[in-house]
Amino acid sequence: MPWHVQAWQRAVRSDVPSILLHGPAGIGERHFALALAAHWLCEAGATAAVRPCLECASCKLVEAGNHPDLRVIEPASMAAESEDGDGDDEGGEDKGKGKAASQVILIGQLRPLHELARITSHRGGARVVVIHPADAMNIAASNALLKLLEEPPVGMRFLLIAHRVQRVSATVLSRCMRVALPVPAPEQAVPWLQAQGVEDAATALALAGGAPQAALDNADPVRAALSKAWLRCVSDASTTALSAARDTKEAGAPQVLSWLVQWTHDLARVKAGAAPRYHQAQAATLQSLSASMTLRTITRLHRTLVLRQRWIRHPLNTQLTLEALWLDYLQATGGR
Numbered sequence: 001m002p003w004h005v006q007a008w009q010r011a012v013r014s015d016v017p018s019i020l021l022h023g024p025a026g027i028g029e030r031h032f033a034l035a036l037a038a039h040w041l042c043e044a045g046a047t048a049a050v051r052p053c054l055e056c057a058s059c060k061l062v063e064a065g066n067h068p069d070l071r072v073i074e075p076a077s078m079a080a081e082s083e084d085g086d087g088d089d090e091g092g093e094d095k096g097k098g099k100a101a102s103q104v105i106l107i108g109q110l111r112p113l114h115e116l117a118r119i120t121s122h123r124g125g126a127r128v129v130v131i132h133p134a135d136a137m138n139i140a141a142s143n144a145l146l147k148l149l150e151e152p153p154v155g156m157r158f159l160l161i162a163h164r165v166q167r168v169s170a171t172v173l174s175r176c177m178r179v180a181l182p183v184p185a186p187e188q189a190v191p192w193l194q195a196q197g198v199e200d201a202a203t204a205l206a207l208a209g210g211a212p213q214a215a216l217d218n219a220d221p222v223r224a225a226l227s228k229a230w231l232r233c234v235s236d237a238s239t240t241a242l243s244a245a246r247d248t249k250e251a252g253a254p255q256v257l258s259w260l261v262q263w264t265h266d267l268a269r270v271k272a273g274a275a276p277r278y279h280q281a282q283a284a285t286l287q288s289l290s291a292s293m294t295l296r297t298i299t300r301l302h303r304t305l306v307l308r309q310r311w312i313r314h315p316l317n318t319q320l321t322l323e324a325l326w327l328d329y330l331q332a333t334g335g336r
Helices: 002-013 029-041 057-064 076-081 112-118 139-150 186-195 201-207 212-218 221-235 241-247 253-271 280-291 295-308 318-333
Strands: 018-022 070-073 127-131 156-162 177-180
Touching (some): 002 018, 002 029, 002 177, 029 156, 139 156, 186 212, 201 212, 212 221, 221 253, 221 280, 253 280, 253 295, 295 318
Parallel strands (some): 018 156, 018 177, 070 127
16 A cells, blocks of 8 residues: 555565564454565566566466465454455454454464465465464464574575564564564655545544544445444433444444444543544534533543453453443433
């Protein structure tokens, strides 16, 4: 993507076996990692010196999501939602009937990499492992990966994506070259979104916190409908924790929590006399709601929700988790 040019040049010039890409979610970090993986696997030779050719058999296999020398490891919940079909099939220990897909990367998903390290490349080139996001690995998974990073197998390369670097094991971090992925300025992101066909790109970008890929994803009709349902819940005075949990269940607890964190951030900004950062189109609603609250109450609520992010991706009961989140919000704002 246009705002990743410098990061791309740094990454492709390096021959280290392990690279950690870090930056906020929704700025095209997964797209960047898969493009870099395609570059490492590209069979075009000299013509692919700067970027993958996109024409050779290897590039087409990466695009189709079934390259035999590429492994993409993500939480089961994320892999299930991926439209690219390149999520790893391992880690089935949490896919039992009626059991919610895991929000973390489990050791069962890392174990097959040791077998991959012992076999030769199917296409005679590199073998590439993409882990997204690396901060979703539990302790056991981090330790399993560390054994490979300490003595990288010949011809095997690792791409880790982290949204919260502080949550990645320090020993894992010490064995990776870090490449920061920047958030683009609105002057660069808005034209890009407009070129993708996003209406009111400036508002969409603000709602996504300045993350253009997230803004593009949110423009999907299904996601847009989920966002509207959530906005009705925070705007309707008659909302209860039970009804809000029911109406937002399809969005999932992590997404609802992320929206609530952004909403309470804007509540605090409006209460302090500033313009909202995310929900510019809902400025009047935020102003009306904040009028009956103290700044201390709003900041305490925001802090509580931020702390909830520490455990929100664990495989908890979705309905009960959502009810707890909405109770936090509604009790602080005077709802039921």
